[in-house]
């Protein structure tokens with residue numbers, strides 16, 4: 001498959017290595033808005049760029065008939081608009097805040113645990129995410145997906161950075177060193193604490209998931225998720 005990479009930073013470079021090992025070719029490495037782009041050479045585009053550039057990159061791909069796998073976080077206020085442009089162009093699109101198999105299993109575990117805790121008022125939920133100091137957005141996209149999983153299954157109504165409240169999930173974002181991504185969720189009562197945690201050891205799991213998603217979307221049109229790709233629940 002011929003892959004165009006939008007964003008050739010930490011993730012773009014890791015995806016290049018994994019894609020080549022799986023027999024794919026990287027036909028474009030786009031790292032800034034002024035680069036000329038040959039969309040015709042691409043079977044699929046993989047975007048791991050920046051919160052500011054992702055929407056433009058993705059929607060230009062749809063307009064040029066290229067399906068998109070997007071892992072960039074921090075731009076989701078325009079997700080619905082991107083979906084509309086994708087559908088108008090009969091394109092293919094997968095966005096995931098986290099492409100790793102482990103985190104997608106963790107998303108399912110989080111939803112199951114939230115269902116079990118939904119009526120136990122003595123337990124208060126809180127979340128923490130830790131990432132490297134170069135990360136531009138907070139909270140992480142993964143933390144937002146986890147919070148949404150709790151909101152869907154409990155009386156909690158919203159999340160907020162640091163701030164707790166009756167129906168508000170507090171999320172603590174820590175930026176330190178080179179941490180690839182650690183997420184934990186705790187339910188705490190006066191007598192005990194239940195905690196689940198996912199810790200990425202490196203970026204390989206994210207990159208492999210994105211390449212598997214790009215193989216999966218070949219020949220399909222529509223809006224999909226990693227649940228479809230991984231056949232989860």
Ligand SMILES: NC(=O)C1=CN([C@@H]2O[C@H](COP(=O)(O)OP(=O)(O)OC[C@H]3O[C@@H](n4cnc5c(N)ncnc54)[C@H](OP(=O)(O)O)[C@@H]3O)[C@@H](O)[C@H]2O)C=CC1
Pocket residue numbers: 006007008009010011012030031032033048049050051053057070071072073074096097098099100206
């Ligand atoms: N969904 C998932 O599984 C994961 C998601 N992510 C997300 O992916 C994104 C990228 O992460 P990461 O690789 O660590 O970040 P990096 O900062 O290492 O890479 C981003 C790259 O995008 C480039 N860029 C800037 N402007 C544009 C543009 N207009 N078009 C294309 N590329 C551009 C940057 O170039 P320059 O430095 O010159 O500005 C940089 O090389 C983040 O949003 C992060 O949260 C990360 C890991 C996993």
Ligand SMILES: O=C(O)C1=N[C@H](C(=O)O)C[C@H](O)C1
Pocket residue numbers: 073097098131135136139140141142143180181182
């Ligand atoms: O910026 C990162 O590095 C990561 N970003 C994603 C997020 O915001 O959740 C996924 C992963 O945690 C690494």
